[in-house]
Amino acid sequence: MSWNDMKASTKDFWSEFRKVKSGIVGLIFLGVFLFILIFEPLLLPFSEANTRWKDITYWEDNPASAAPQWTNLFTSKKRAVSEDLEISEIEEKKVGTIRIIEESFIYNYEYDVAPADLVFRASGTGSATFIISIERPDGKTIDLFRKPLELPADRTLRIAIDRSSKNEALNFLKSFNAMDGVTAQTVRTTDVIFSQVEKSLSFKPEPLKGEYRIKVSMILQKEADTITSTGMKIAGRVHGILGTDNSKRDIWSGVLAGVKWAMLIGLMTALISVSIGVIYGVMSAYLGGWKDSLMQRIFEIFISVPLLPVLIVMSAVFKPSIWVIIFIMSIFYWVGPVKTVRSMGLQIKEETYIEASRALGASNARIIFKHMVPLLIPYAFASMALYVPGAIVVEATLSLLGLGDPNIVTWGQILQDAHRGGAMLSGMWWWVVPPGMAIAFMGMTFAFVGFAMDKILNPKLKTR
């Protein structure tokens, strides 16, 4: 087949393909996945999601088990959304050798359920005394934190108000004699901060909406003490596009990061196995005789292997990386196209031009690769597309059993975490639905494309 023939037949194929609507829809979806694949670094809300997925310190500022942000649209009680606060004012004072940096953050609280946590982060050198207080819309001020702390050299200092300021919150209630119905065990710091307080009445978490001003003062004693950067985060009750799991990981980041692995696993397995299968089938048909019989016996052994159980045991024993998993899947998947390809090969073999080239003294390899395999390329592409979903599901299944590659993020692994974390029982649908939906969606995409190609290549399936 020359280059021009190839171009012409591709053009023909495309004009046929264009008429199949589902195929076009599949191509559009495929485009969307490719877009995500290419622009993943820009789309990821947490840029290190790929490398630090299992590192809990990377995710600790997020709320745990928070629903997606947009669920607020469907509930009557609006829950606080996760956000980063901007510094509204910064002031530096010098008293003798002592420097005082005062920063204030404005938080507009317009929700019904208080956020899960307030997290302050600072990086620098030496040590400093941190004083954090919050000024509420009703004019009352709560002193939340006052402590001299060392600034660690290798990471940022983290102050989480929910944990560290429980006593201060209780003292605040005590000063208003509003301690009824509250115990030190049950009260949540953020509930106290963001709720109305009436003197001598029992405390009920009625939201106090309005503008909160959080003041952070850092007192630096020595010349060597410095503060290089600070930040304040609100860990809401609803978070991001797809919420978080029970170890505070952002699920949207995980689903995005899984796209490339699913693509890789599916396409690699399909490409390798279909290539082997097509060449094997053609060789078996062309060589004929005892070679054909032997190849068919080997094929029958492979087809008698229950793929998934074997893969499960192999993964359990050898703990393979993702590349080895792809390799093992290819070893078993190649049998799929062999039967069809062999029967097609038997037909092509009888063509006169094959006989002619044999008469001219062409080698077997030349006839097989130059004259027979190219004719099967369209079929090969169609079956490749239909093999992709299977491979993705198999990998997801292995991951669900905890046998996936621990160094990567795949949809199956997110689902495994969800299953083990009891997401079904606690109704955390945002943890279960999106990864599986992504698997199903990717499968659907390739099915659309593959079925459309199949329809064109198999005229018998056409409608009457």
Added chain:
Amino acid sequence: MFWKYILKRLIYGLLIYAVLIFIFSSLFNTVMEQTLRGQIEEEIRAEIMSLDSLNAQQTQSFIENRRADKYSQYRLDKPIFERVIWRTWSTLTLNLGRSSSIRSSAGDRSVWAIVSEKIPRTLLLFSTAMFVDIIIGIWLGLKKAQKAGGVLDRSTSVGTMVVFGMPSWWLGMILIMFFAYTIKIFPSGGLHTTPPPEGIANFFDLIYHLALPVLTLVVLGFWGRAFLTRNIVLGILQEDYIMAARARGIPERKVLYGHTMRTAAPPIVTMSLLALLASVSGNIVFEGIFNWPGMGNLFWFALQQNDVPVLMGNLAVTTALYIGGLVLLDLVYGLLDPRIKVGGRA
């Protein structure tokens, strides 16, 4: 000479099984022997506990003697090739060894006892699902083929593609979340409520527990079955004798069920059985989600317990069932399609 064909196919199936078991045995030889050595040490330690009044030297020689005994009993002192052959043979004769921690419901630690009690449960689940699935699938497939290219045909074909890459266990998770925890109309898993009810109530309890997993499998399965039936039937509807039958004025219903289905039945039946096999081996993890105590759940459980002998034994039995199914499939096909009987070839 149908019986000759049967015999040939059976022997051939056995041969393939033996080859596969040999491959598994050599592949997993190292890890199997590690666990076996561990088990032997454990047994010897237990024996020492029961014997007292031994001094240090006696204990040492006792351990060495026992170890040598056990090693020769399990052929661990033989060259590697012989060990692999011996392991293959003992697997083929269902001598699957002892588990490291899992017990059967009777408290037995023999792997065969553990695996064999799971087989009927797995078969029950998947064959029930496949039965419902085939009925709906063939009915829908016929409807689709009758009006190929129509609204029903096109919309259900889209359905086929939508569920094409959907993991059954994921749909199971979603359905459990919705039907077992949100609106509590189905149990979240298991074979029976605890304690299991007696008599006829026991049967209904089983059905009740079977409902959700079967529903999941059917919801995912029947699309593919319908699509396949449609393609097979559509191919036959284009044959000349169908046109001839129509020309003779035979009613469409009779053409469809009499003439077409008679030709379409063998491939549809084999395809469905093949799908059942693929479903058992491919959806094996699915049982774990529903806590259905079958062979798939055993894989899951053995993985968590790191019980290598059970894992291997379960694999051997699953493979045997799979190959047995393939052989049965060929035989059924031979029975349904007279051309194969005459030719004597698959």
